[in-house]
Amino acid sequence: MVTDNRILQFFPQGLRRDWERNGVNFDRIQEIRLRVNQPVRVLSEREHRLPIIYGERELEEIFRYLCHDSVYAYEEERKQGYITVEGGHRIGITGELTTAGxxxxxxxxxxxxxxxxxxxxxxxxxxxxxYLYHTQQGIPFNTLIISPPGVGKTTLLRDTIRLFSNGVEGYRGCNVGVIDERGEIAGAYRGSAMLDCGERTDIVTGGDKQQGISILVRTFAPRVIAIDEIGKSTDAEAIFHAGVCGCNILATIHGSSIEDIQHKFEMERILQSELIERFVVLSMDEKMVRYFEIYDRKGNQICGKNLLQVPA
Known part of the structure; x- marks a missing residue:
């Protein structure tokens, strides 16, 4: 089996032979871990150890290649510990750190x-x-997706954005504003979305949530504002104010249940206000099968445990 060319794109020509020998399927892979002087590990349905070992020189070569030999052009992203490359793929980077001001x-x-x-x-x-629309008003509910890391919340968020934007049977599409701090939702590369977020979607990449919401509310009149990962109290405060301004909210947070996020300090005001009208809770079993459940603003279950998968 020959390795998919979409994997080879991450490696300089001189380092591709090892990958060509190992037969790796792009569509099944979530992560490729490169560690100096250690075997490469690939995460798909399970972890695979490949007989490929890179030293310091090879890792530096791979990084320069991914930056198109313009390392300084990626300096702002590097300060956050990653770079985003064409296709929306994010490369986490670390090693010996130095101060950058x-x-x-x-x-x-x-x-x-x-x-x-x-x-x-x-x-x-x-x-x-x-489950995410007001049937009478025909507009989206304020929705929060709750998920442990690695279960697929960003993928679900992206497709929900796309469906809100384009419209679905019985509901018209609407303007959606996306704050994509790390370029993961839209896979933004140099500001352009590489992944489909819908035809009525405007995307702010690189700024923080407060800045992004301010820009969108002032100048783009979004019906829905979407963000990934409420991580601190300022994120929650920005979302609360967007809701007060009349925008509907679509957001995600790390957690395992509604009860779990109730203990997060940053969520206290949002939950007490009952701003969120729908909670979508994701989970995954030991076989990496993903599920969803849906609850209303009072915590009543309105959709029991279902498989989360692309319809056949």
Missing amino acids: NGRFIAKYIRYMNIRLAHEHKDIAKKIIQ
Whole structure:
């Protein structure tokens, strides 16, 4: 089996032979882990150890290749510990850090890389979308997706954005504003979305959530504002104010249940206000099969445990 060319794109010509020998399927891979002087590990349905070992020179060569030999052009992203490459794939980078001003650090010697592959799974939100609209008003509910890491919340978020934007049977499409801090939702590369977020969607990449919401509310009149990963109290505060301004909210947060996020300080005001009208809770079993459940603002279950998958 020959390795998919979409895998080879991450490696300089001189390092591709090892990958060509090992037969790797792009569509099944979530992450490729590169560690100095250690075997490469690939995460798909399970972890695979490949007989490929890179030293310091090879890792530096791979990084320069991914930056198109313009390392300084990626300096702002590097300060956050990653770069985003064409196709929306995010490359986590670390090693020996050095100060980069303003109390921030940047990897001086890159010794560890995590290539996180961006995959589109269109219609994965099709089974949940019917629960996320006001049937009488025809507009989306304020919705929060709750998920442990690695279960697929960003993929589900992206497809929900696309369906809200384009419209679905019985409901018209609407303007959606996306704040994509790390370029993971839209797979943005140089500001352009590489992944389909819908035809009525405007995307702010690189700024923080407060800045992004301010820009969108002032100048783009979104019906829905979408963000990934509420991580701190300022994120929650920005979302609360967007709701007060009349925008509907579509957001995600790490957690395992509604009860779990109730203990998060940053969620206190949002939950007390009952701003969120729908909670979509994701889970995954030991066989990596994914499920969803849906609850209303009072915590009543309105959709029991269902498979989360692209319809056949």
